[in-house]
Amino acid sequence: MPSSAEPTILILIGPGGAGKGTLARHLVEADPRVWLSRSWTTRPRRPGEAEDAYEFVDRERFLVRVAQDGFLEWAEFLGNLYGTPVPEPPDGHDILLEIDLQGAVQVLDRVPGAVVALIVPPSEAHQIERLRRRGDTEAHVAARVERGRAEIEAGRTVADHVVVNEDLESSAAELLSILGGLRESRAAD
Ligand code: 5GP
Secondary structure, three states: OOHHHOOOEEEEEOOOOOOHHHHHHHHHHHOOOEEEOOOEEOOOOOOOOOOOOOEEOOHHHHHHHHHOOOEEEEEEEOOEEEEEEOOOOOOOOEEEEEOOHHHHHHHHHHOOOOEEEEEEOOOHHHHHHHHHHOOOOHHHHHHHHHHHHHHHHHHHHHOOEEEEOOOHHHHHHHHHHHHHHHHHHHHOO
16 A cells, blocks of 8 residues: 555643643544544543543453454553554544553554654643543542653653643644644655
8 A cells, every 4th residue: 555545643642631632622623634533441431521532341341352452552541441443544534543651652663653742731730620620539630640740751752742732722723734744744755
């Protein structure tokens, strides 16, 4: 298959509360050629969280899919399993993944051309506010902030781009321009 037919993979990583999920949904709405993968997780659905935010499954079902080699990557994050099903985007679409750092490292191993954008909150105060707003318990907020510090530090070593998510519109515009550049360079191959 010529390389120009291969979809681009853009991976969003970053700490919980950085706004990755909102950004990802915004990108899909803004660009019809972006296909967002829906992850599987064993984490219970949060109150008020969309039913289709993930494929919510129990550990047993998750591990059956692991055994079937049905994930592009999967990882354990704060006690729950998360995985990206082997992607099957429609023709002409690029793949957007919103996953953690361990997952991004696995994808880069399998698909070295994948591009990683690290999304960081403008401050820890912003991050904590976002985490509280979505209903995380205080213990979870503290664990995610702590874990987030490590994600940002290690994320910088694998990221091709770092986006400080102060304003949704401008962060989305930055990511769309990154995607546009990737498509241009792919078309020129
Ligand atoms: P949350 O529980 O806040 O929805 O997600 C926790 C972390 O897991 C976030 O960093 C999120 O990006 C990551 N995550 C979501 N889906 C996947 C996935 O399919 N694989 C991996 N490795 N991480 C994921």
